[in-house]
Amino acid sequence: MKSIFPIFILFITLNYCSKTNGISRGFKDAAKQLKATLDPSVNPCQDFYAFACKNGIKNFPMADLQQRIMDSVQRKIEAFGANETLSMTERAVKKAYDLCVSAHDAADVREVFTKIIHKFFEPMGGMPAMMKPGKWRPLNWNKFWEIVGELESKYKISTFFSSEIDMDNKLFVLNQPELGRGRDLLVNPQFIAELDKYRKELIDALRTFASVTGFPVDEAHLVYSITRAVQFEVQLAMALVPEELGKNMKLQNNYYSFDAFTKTYPSVQWHSYLESLSGSPNGTYSSVDTANVHQPQYIAFVSTVFAGDQWSQQTLVNFIALKIFQQLDEFFAYAPIPNLLKFHPKLEKRAILTESSFNRLDNGRRRCVGLMNSLIPLGTGYIYIKSIPEKERLASIKDAEMQTDLVVESFLEMVDSVGWISAEGKKKVFDKVSALQKKFGWPAEIFGDFKNATKLDEHHKILDEFLRSKQKCWFETVLFLMEAHKDVISADFPESPTVVNAFYLPETNSLTINYAAFNPPSYRHDFPKSYNFAGQASTIGHELSHGFDDTGIQFGPDGQLTGCTWDKCGLLDQNSSLGFAQMAQCVIHQYSRQCCPLKRGNIRCTNGERTQGENIADLAGLQAAYRAYRKYIERTRAGVEEDRLPGLEQYSPNQIFWISYGQNWCEVFDEAQLAWQLRNDPHSPSECRVNQVVQDIYEFSRDFNCPNSLPMNPKERCRVWTSDQTKKY
Incomplete structure (x- = not known):
């Protein structure tokens, strides 16, 4: 070499530090x-x-x-002055942060929860569990799958699938979802007590939500409905392929012509789902000609669910509603609602509001900077690196x-x-x-020299619409930023430089170390x-x-x-x-x-x-x-x-x-x-x-001169990517 x-x-x-004695x-x-x-x-x-x-x-x-690190970013954002020369991106982060803080300081809990109902539940005819028995009316199945696709496309709320459309290759990739509880807790009998605790906490959360919004809940109906939704989640978990069994990539890539795919799994309204998933109401997704199914046995199970009558559409809609609640956990900081993610410190990998979770029990300002880091990751990253x-x-x-x-x-x-x-x-x-490919610190091409922010603002151009608007409502701001998220992330640098992390991506053969990792205790x-x-x-x-x-x-x-x-x-x-x-x-x-x-x-x-x-x-x-x-x-x-x-x-x-x-x-x-x-x-x-x-x-x-008899010097060792254990240094 x-x-x-x-x-x-x-x-x-070079000597960057002072010396004493x-x-x-x-x-x-x-x-x-x-x-x-x-x-x-x-x-x-x-x-x-x-x-x-x-x-x-x-x-x-x-x-x-x-x-x-997030506290330092928070201080920088709060120190931005009205007359300070800032990039468009920095101004957008500042505006969103200020709206968030104002909302937390003077939150009308009922108003926020009512907006959640109007935005997410009214298109489904309401949440059946919080309605009187018999009042909810089933949806047309095309409408049902449009809702599922929209939730996944706009808000990364995975319900039955985790999917994406690759228009460049005319490819539809279909994967199983990640359940918020983890498969083991849902399916292994030794965790039955924890599973029941999870069910009861969901019931308590929905009871409080209904009370705040003025819904006259039927207690028996609420308990029965949530219990059935959890039972469905358990059955879904049983059908999932465990992670340790899904590592053979050859067996995880199963290609079908799109026509053959829809005939193989006929019980799902794929055209409605894909139209909504792609955000193309005029059917431009129709250029997709191939489907790649990662877990055919799981997809077959879902198709069977929708072909049979074991699970009513009412239970399926309640299950979707619970997934919405778990993604919108941020808004439950306003009220004494149990944390729906208590058993699961990290949300699904595909979720957008992931990094706010570590601030779940902190003050509103910390929650807000965490949300900025999730919603505008390169915006907060730029502010951090520039400092x-x-x-x-x-x-x-x-x-x-x-x-x-x-x-x-x-x-x-x-x-x-x-x-x-x-x-x-x-x-x-x-x-x-x-x-x-080695990527260190931050996306240099986007951040430039930290003096000219032209490329940074070009990358975040969708935020200019938000900045020019007279938007003063935090709820609508979050929804806009969630929808815009796919346009403000970078494929070359997928995380904010503020996140203490390093990762390797086999699909690009790339190694990335975020700048935040350049801190003690690592460096x-x-x-x-x-x-x-x-x-x-x-x-x-x-x-x-x-x-x-x-x-x-x-x-x-x-x-x-x-x-x-x-x-x-x-x-x-x-x-x-x-x-x-x-x-x-x-x-x-x-x-x-x-x-x-x-x-x-x-x-x-x-x-x-x-x-x-x-x-x-x-x-x-x-x-x-x-x-x-x-x-x-x-x-x-x-x-x-x-x-x-x-x-x-x-x-x-x-x-x-x-x-x-x-x-x-x-x-x-x-x-x-x-x-x-x-x-x-x-x-x-x-x-x-x-x-x-x-x-x-x-x-x-x-x-450490360890004797042979002690645990840190065993007789047998696993030699990983080396056969040379005796070289003298």
Whole structure:
């Protein structure tokens, strides 16, 4: 590989921090942060997570990082002056934010709820559950499916399907929805008590809603109606293909001619649904000639539901109404209505109002800035990035680029050491990595130089209509911004730079790190490199490795499925694929067998099958980051180790690397939250992401001199994307 290091030497040696008594501020701050949670009384070879996280964990700042960033954006928005020169986008964010704050400060709860009824329920003839028995009248089925399509198209409220239309390729893609409760809670008998609690909370919420709006609810009818709607949701959940069984992309792509598709699933009024979904009342969607059905068995179930009479249309409409309530959770902050999403801290991935949920119990202003981040993500992102000094933000980006180059080189060396991959397979891995798209910080093409906002405003041109309007109603503003959302997001940078996140997309073979992630506990430019490589470089390695986990390995350098046979797709030849399967099975077995992290309750163990992709990425990514750190020391510092941290002199820089990684995952979850995560999240809980990762890495046990008998130095390890566990650094 061509060396990239000389171009970084000048940058690396620049000093951005002051020193006192020869110790930089960055080193002092890093030491203070590490000491805040470190518990030296715990043997790191026995329980490394407890060693890194036990002391003072409840005060650890990671949980507050996202909120601190949003608070800074809030302060900037509120500081905008009437005479200040602002871009059109910034003015639109300011106007929407002010309307939101005003609404929260002086909300007429009945008026807001009445508007919800007029906008969403009147087209359905009302919500049957809140009407007197026999008063609701069934809809024409074409009208029913028009409503379903409109909810999904305009407001991303998925009910029976999760769909999209690709007009460029004349393609209709049909997928199963994501239910707000998670499949396990709805179908597994050990959660029957939680399911009944969910049902009762829905009834309480609807009872309060009806009381506020003046509906004379029939109590028995309300209870029966919501119970039937929940029963339907349970049956829908039983038909869903579990996530861990839906990772074979070959079997998830089933193409039909559109005519054959409508004949195969005849009980749905597809033309009405698609007309509304596409927003084309004149039938322009008719150019669609192909349907791609991702879960045929689920779609067949839905078609059967609408062909039979087990479920009345009244129950189906009540189910749709509950989905509307869950998407419009923001408006229930006005009244003492139970949180409809209590069991599910994150809304559906397709939902728009996702990021307001972390502000659900905070004050109105925090809720409002969270909503701006959801509705106008690049608007708040621009405000945030613009507030960072140019020198600081550019230094962080250059650091990320340097780390990425070292991580990529290290990962490819790891792959080259693997004996079960053929030479042809290794070349394909190298080619895919070479084609990787790297996106750091923010969408530079849209944000420009932060002086000329022409491209930013062009991207948000639909907001000019809102800005010029005399709109003073928050409810209508939210609906407008929800409908406009598809026009203000960026396919190249799909999240706001304010979101603390990094992600890999196999369909584009791209790695993205939002600027918000360039903060402690993952990174600070003047912190020791051991700290930064453990946090940020391990994140880079993690996301890079997703290109080669159980899902990513099915995609080629161009983001297309590759090497497809009758039963699977994959980058590797058959023998190499068998080696990959054995590697993945080791990870699956280990995570399921060790039963991390709960010791009691209905569900205690990480599901190794469900979490295998994230576990593979954790293991490969951290190893690549460690090797990258050692390359940095050898090449940039000529092998001279970094200074030890004040007050932590007993720990070598290598040990600080591991401690920093462990601290990166310090967090406090109660048992209910952990149980939810174990049921639904593709990530393992934090304790597992530390202990079960480092125990598989030889260099960790070597750096801490762990005896063979202790848990962090097991006799058997899963070797993930490497066969070389003994290289000396």
